[in-house]
Amino acid sequence: MHVHMVVWGEPGEQHVASLESWLQLEPQLRRAPLRRGPEDQLVITLPDDAAPKVLASSLSTWLSTRIGDVRLNVTGPDRTSVEVTVANIADHDELLGQVLRN
Numbered sequence: 001m002h003v004h005m006v007v008w009g010e011p012g013e014q015h016v017a018s019l020e021s022w023l024q025l026e027p028q029l030r031r032a033p034l035r036r037g038p039e040d041q042l043v044i045t046l047p048d049d050a051a052p053k054v055l056a057s058s059l060s061t062w063l064s065t066r067i068g069d070v071r072l073n074v075t076g077p078d079r080t081s082v083e084v085t086v087a088n089i090a091d092h093d094e095l096l097g098q099v100l101r102n
Contacts (some may be wrong), residue, residue: 001046001077003100004014004037007071016040019072022062028054053101060084060093076100 007015020042023029037078055098063072066086074096075081082098084091 003036003044003053004075004076005034005042005044005059006043006073007040007070008073009053009066009068013040015066015070016042019059019062023058024057026054029058053097056093056096056100059096074100 007017007019016036020036023032023034023042023044025072026037028038028051029046032047032051035043037043044055046055059072059074063070063086064083065067068086071083071085073081080098082096084096
């Protein structure tokens with residue numbers, strides 16, 4: 001399962017590097033191939049059925065540590081996408097779960 005993530009916010013490159021490091025530190029995602037794509041995009045290949053839940057939780061937690069106008073667009077394998085922000089933190093788990101369980 002390939003999941004595409006795009007981060008917006010200033011400075012963009014710093015947020016992408018932070019998210020990349022964050023995901024690499026997640027024990028259950030360490031074996032998941034993670035690569036950079038064009039335009040501040042990260043692509044992760046999830047290894048098993050449990051990984052989407054772990055990824056959703058990790059993304060939500062990472063975003064909750066951000067300050068300012070930071071947005072994260074996540075696109076699942078069926079091309080369904082969702083945008084989560086620091087402002088809509090209460091809905092992160094539900095929104096990310098909708099995209100990642102497909």
